[in-house]
Amino acid sequence: SQQGEEDPQALSIQEGENATMNCSYKTSINNLQWYRQNSGRGLVHLILIRSNEREKHSGRLRVTLDTSKKSSSLLITASRAADTASYFCATDAGAGGGNKLTFGTGTQLKVEL
Amino acid sequence: DTGVSQDPRHKITKRGQNVTFRCDPISEHNRLYWYRQTLGQGPEFLTYFQNEAQLEKSRLLSDRFSAERPKGSFSTLEIQRTEQGDSAMYLCASSSRIRRTGELFFGEGSRLTVL
Numbered sequence: 001s002q003q004g005e006e007d008p009q010a011l012s013i014q015e016g017e018n019a020t021m022n023c024s025y026k027t028s029i030n031n032l033q034w035y036r037q038n039s040g041r042g043l044v045h046l047i048l049i050r051s052n053e054r055e056k057h058s059g060r061l062r063v064t065l066d067t068s069k070k071s072s073s074l075l076i077t078a079s080r081a082a083d084t085a086s087y088f089c090a091t092d093a094g095a096g097g098g099n100k101l102t103f104g105t106g107t108q109l110k111v112e113l
Numbered sequence: 114d115t116g117v118s119q120d121p122r123h124k125i126t127k128r129g130q131n132v133t134f135r136c137d138p139i140s141e142h143n144r145l146y147w148y149r150q151t152l153g154q155g156p157e158f159l160t161y162f163q164n165e166a167q168l169e170k171s172r173l174l175s176d177r178f179s180a181e182r183p184k185g186s187f188s189t190l191e192i193q194r195t196e197q198g199d200s201a202m203y204l205c206a207s208s209s210r211i212r213r214t215g216e217l218f219f220g221e222g223s224r225l226t227v228l
Contacts, residue, residue, distance in 0.1 A: 042222050
């Protein structure tokens with residue numbers, strides 16, 4: 001079953017603009033991760049934020065986490081056409097480790113030239 | 114390090130046939146996961162192994178599905194008596210318990226179409 005929802009389901013922007021995607025989840029977590037998937041391909045890990053962190057940056061990516069609201073956001077700044085892909089949040093809620101992830105439903109991002 | 118590889122990448126079969134997918138994880142990773150992804154949805158967890166031990170199975174993994182990791186290296190996922198509802202992308206991922214970074218490394222997936 002899916003852990004939660006992502007919003008919006010689809011997003012279309014112009015190159016150079018920023019893209020923001022939101023993720024909500026249902027249970028307590030150890031960490032939350034964001035992955036990217038190009039059409040028909042596997043998923044690629046982008047960034048991980050632990051439950052005791054509130055914000056994290058990696059290159060053009062900025063992730064925030066609000067555990068009180070059980071929500072996270074991913075911001076991609078200065079988007080490029082190559083950023084066109086589906087983006088998924090995933091939560092690690094395992095008590096004993098194991099790194100089993102539960103994925104959201106994804107946001108389809110299209111960056112137009 | 115060549116990453117996670119999956120074989121075959123595409124499989125078309127008729128309903129009722131058996132299919133088997135293979136996953137070769139990153140060599141030093143001791144954890145291996147199988148996920149299923151249908152069109153427009155996020156991946157759904159099926160099962161995971163630590164070394165050769167299958168530690169967790171989802172309710173999605175009906176008795177027609179079986180996964181093995183006999184020597185703690187590669188893994189196979191077999192679907193018996195396939196149904197049209199089994200059509201999906203089957204994704205394999207691996208991770209390292211030792212590194213404890215928490216991220217999963219995914220293969221390119223095996224797409225199954227059941228006619």
